[in-house]
Amino acid sequence: MARCVSHCSSSSTTFSPSSFKHERHLPRRLIPFTRWNPTSVSNCNPSPHLRKQFELKSSNGFPLNAVSLQDGLSGNSPAKEPVLSKDGSLLFSQSEKMESTISITVVGASGDLAKKKIFPALFALFYEDCLPEHFTVFGYARSKMTDEELRNTISKTLTCRIDKRENCSGKMDHFLQRCFYHSGQYDSEENFSDLDNKLTEKEAGKLPNRLFYLSIPPNIFVDVVRCASLRASSASGWTRVIVEKPFGRDAESSGELTRCLKQYLAEDQIFRIDHYLGKEIVENLSVLRFSNLVFEPLWSRNYIRNVQFIFSEDFGTEGRGGYFDNYGIIRDIMQNHLLQILTLFAMETPVTLDAEDIRNEKVKVLRSMRPVVLDDVTVGQYKGHTKGGKSYPAYTDDPTVPKGSLTPTFAAAALFIDNARWDGVPFLMKAGKALHTKRAEIRVQFRHVPGNLYKRNFGTDLGKATNELVLRLQPDEAIYLKINNKVPGLGMRLDRSDLNLLYKTRYSKEIPDAYERLLLDAMEGEHRLFIRSDELDAAWALFTPLLKELEEKKIAPELYPYGSRGPVGAHYLAAKHNVRWGDLSSDD
Numbered sequence: 001m002a003r004c005v006s007h008c009s010s011s012s013t014t015f016s017p018s019s020f021k022h023e024r025h026l027p028r029r030l031i032p033f034t035r036w037n038p039t040s041v042s043n044c045n046p047s048p049h050l051r052k053q054f055e056l057k058s059s060n061g062f063p064l065n066a067v068s069l070q071d072g073l074s075g076n077s078p079a080k081e082p083v084l085s086k087d088g089s090l091l092f093s094q095s096e097k098m099e100s101t102i103s104i105t106v107v108g109a110s111g112d113l114a115k116k117k118i119f120p121a122l123f124a125l126f127y128e129d130c131l132p133e134h135f136t137v138f139g140y141a142r143s144k145m146t147d148e149e150l151r152n153t154i155s156k157t158l159t160c161r162i163d164k165r166e167n168c169s170g171k172m173d174h175f176l177q178r179c180f181y182h183s184g185q186y187d188s189e190e191n192f193s194d195l196d197n198k199l200t201e202k203e204a205g206k207l208p209n210r211l212f213y214l215s216i217p218p219n220i221f222v223d224v225v226r227c228a229s230l231r232a233s234s235a236s237g238w239t240r241v242i243v244e245k246p247f248g249r250d251a252e253s254s255g256e257l258t259r260c261l262k263q264y265l266a267e268d269q270i271f272r273i274d275h276y277l278g279k280e281i282v283e284n285l286s287v288l289r290f291s292n293l294v295f296e297p298l299w300s301r302n303y304i305r306n307v308q309f310i311f312s313e314d315f316g317t318e319g320r321g322g323y324f325d326n327y328g329i330i331r332d333i334m335q336n337h338l339l340q341i342l343t344l345f346a347m348e349t350p351v352t353l354d355a356e357d358i359r360n361e362k363v364k365v366l367r368s369m370r371p372v373v374l375d376d377v378t379v380g381q382y383k384g385h386t387k388g389g390k391s392y393p394a395y396t397d398d399p400t401v402p403k404g405s406l407t408p409t410f411a412a413a414a415l416f417i418d419n420a421r422w423d424g425v426p427f428l429m430k431a432g433k434a435l436h437t438k439r440a441e442i443r444v445q446f447r448h449v450p451g452n453l454y455k456r457n458f459g460t461d462l463g464k465a466t467n468e469l470v471l472r473l474q475p476d477e478a479i480y481l482k483i484n485n486k487v488p489g490l491g492m493r494l495d496r497s498d499l500n501l502l503y504k505t506r507y508s509k510e511i512p513d514a515y516e517r518l519l520l521d522a523m524e525g526e527h528r529l530f531i532r533s534d535e536l537d538a539a540w541a542l543f544t545p546l547l548k549e550l551e552e553k554k555i556a557p558e559l560y561p562y563g564s565r566g567p568v569g570a571h572y573l574a575a576k577h578n579v580r581w582g583d584l585s586s587d588d
C-alpha cells in the first residue's frame with residue numbers, strides 16, 4: 001500500500017476532492033410504486049420503447065430511469081427536484097428525457113476475472129435485454145490487442161446460460177460489436193485521455209454515464225482511479241467505479257485505500273464488490289427470514305444453538321498462488337464473503353429494503369461482535385497427496401508460493417455477537433481450499449425440544465434429534481429443513497427427513513451468476529449489495545488483531561492432505577463450543 005500513501009499525500013494538494021462528478025440520489029420513496037413490479041425483477045425483457053427510456057430494474061425492483069434522468073443533469077447546474085403528479089408518478093419536462101448511454105470500461109480486461117466472469121455477465125445481461133439500448137463495453141489493459149482480438153478472446157467464454165437458446169449466436173455477434181479495446185498504462189493520464197476520446201466518440205452526443213470495473217491487482221487501484229477521474233470521467237452523467245477485493249490486508253491498509261479512493265470519488269460512486277452478496281441464496285436469506293412468519297420468531301439465542309458458515313473448494317490455489325500467499329484463506333474468504341453473509345443472517349429487521357437501512361443494520365452486527373481470538377481459531381495448509389494413482393500437489397509445490405510458506409489455506413473460527421439476540425450463540429466459520437468437496441452453505445442448528453417426549457425413540461444421540469436449517473449456496477442451490485417424522489407403519493419409529501426446496505426442481509429458469517446481478521445494480525446506482533466503507537472498517541477491526549498475531553507468532557498451520565476433510569483441529573474447535581459440523585454428519 002506504499003504507493004497508495006504517496007498518491008494520497010501528493011494528490012491532496014493537487015486535485016480537488018472527488019474529481020468524479022457526484023451522484024445525486026432520488027429518495028426511493030419518490031419512485032412511483034405503480035411502476036415497481038417485483039415479479040419482473042429478474043426478468044428484464046422490457047419493451048423496446050421502455051428500453052429506449054432506460055427502464056432498467058435493479059435487483060430491488062426499482063426502475064433505473066428515475067435515477068438516470070436526474071443523474072443526467074448537465075454541467076454543474078443544481079439538481080432539479082423531481083415533481084410528483086397527483087397520482088404520485090414523476091413528472092419530467094421533455095428536455096430532461098434526453099437519451100442516455102452507459103459506457104462500461106473493464107480495467108484489467110486481459111485478466112482472469114474479466115474473461116471468466118465480467119464479460120460473460122455483461123453478455124448475459126445483454127441477452128436478457130437488461131442492458132440499455134445504448135451501451136458500449138471497453139476493455140482496458142496494458143497488453144496490446146485490437147478490438148477484434150479482444151472480441152475473439154471474450155467470445156470463447158461467452159455462453160448462453162442454457163443450451164439451445166434462441167438467437168444466441170446472433171446476440172453474441174451483436175454484443176461483440178459493442179465491445180472495444182484500448183491499450184494503456186494504469187498510471188498514465190494521457191492514456192486515459194485517449195480512452196476518454198474513444199468513449200466520447202461512441203457516446204455520440206447522448207447523455208454519457210460511465211462505469212469503470214477495476215479488475216486489477218489492488219496495488220494499482222488508486223493509480224487507475226486517479227487517471228480515470230481526472231481524464232475519463234463523465235462530464236455530464238454519472239461516473240461509478242466497481243472495486244474488486246482485496247480491499248487492503250488489514251484495518252490500516254484498508255483505511256488507507258479508502259482514504260485514497262475518496263480523494264477522487266464520493267462514497268456513493270464506489271461499489272465495493274463482494275460477489276457472494278450477489279448469489280441467489282444469499283438474496284433469499286432475508287426473504288426467508290422476513291417474509292415467513294415461521295422463521296423470524298425462532299431467529300435468536302432462544303431457539304438457535306449455533307450457526308455455521310461453510311466454504312470449501314475441491315481444488316487448490318492453482319495459478320493464483322502468488323496472490324493467495326499474500327492474503328491467505330482468512331482474508332480471501334472469511335473476512336469478506338462469510339462475514340458478509342453472517343451480518344445478513346444476524347441483522348435486525350431493517351426499516352426498509354433501501355441500501356442504507358440494510359447496511360446500517362449490518363454495521364450494527366459487526367460492531368456488536370467480539371474481535372476473533374487465536375484461541376477460537378484453527379488454521380491448516382494442504383499437503384501433497386496421492387489417490388487412485390493420481391498425485392495432488394501441496395500448496396507449497398505451487399511455484400509462485402515461497403517455500404516454507406505458513407499461509408493458511410484452511411481456517412475455522414468461532415465468532416460471537418454480543419447483543420441481546422445472539423448472546424452466547426457460537427457462529428462458526430470454516431473455509432478451505434483443496435478439500436474433498438466444493439460447497440458453500442449456511443447451517444442453522446436449533447436447540448432440543450424441551451422435555452422431548454420421543455427421547456426414547458432417538459436413542460442416546462440427542463444431537464440428531466434437533467432441527468437443522470440448511471441454505472446451500474452452491475452447488476445445487478437449495479434450502480432444506482431437517483425434521484423428525486414417524487416412519488409409516490404400525491410401530492413408532494422416528495426418522496429424520498428433509499423438507500427440501502431444491503431450486504433446480506422447483507424452477508426451470510436458470511439462476512443468474514452473481515456478477516450479473518451486481519453489475520446491473522451498479523448500473524442502476526443500487527448499493528444494497530455493495531460494501532460501505534464503515535462496514536469494511538468494522539469487518540477489518542474483527543480480524544486484524546488475529547491476523548497480526550498469526551503472522552507475528554508464525555503460527556504453523558496443521559497440514560491436511562489435498563482432497564481430505566481438512567485438519568482435525570476444526571473438530572476440536574467445534575467441540576470446544578459444543579458444536580458438531582453439520583456438513584460432516586452422517587445424515588447429510
Ligand SMILES: NC(=O)C1=CN([C@@H]2O[C@H](COP(=O)(O)OP(=O)(O)OC[C@H]3O[C@@H](n4cnc5c(N)ncnc54)[C@H](OP(=O)(O)O)[C@@H]3O)[C@@H](O)[C@H]2O)C=CC1
Pocket residue numbers: 108109110111112113114141142143186214215216217218220244245246323
Ligand atoms: N480471478 C478471480 O477468480 C478473482 C479475482 N478477484 C480480484 O479481481 C481482481 C482481478 O483478478 P484477476 O483477473 O484474477 O487478476 P489478474 O492477475 O489476471 O490481473 C488482471 C490484469 O491486470 C494486469 N496486471 C496483473 N498484474 C499486474 C501488475 N503487477 N501490475 C500491473 N498490472 C498487472 C494484467 O493486465 P495487463 O498486463 O494486460 O495490463 C492482468 O491481465 C484482483 O483484484 C483479484 O484479487 C476477486 C475474486 C475472484
Ligand SMILES: O=C1O[C@H](COP(=O)(O)O)[C@@H](O)[C@H](O)[C@H]1O
Pocket residue numbers: 275313332440
Ligand atoms: O473471492 C474469491 O472467491 C472464489 C470462490 O468464488 P465462487 O463464487 O466460485 O465460490 C475463490 O476461489 C477465490 O479464492 C476468492 O478470491
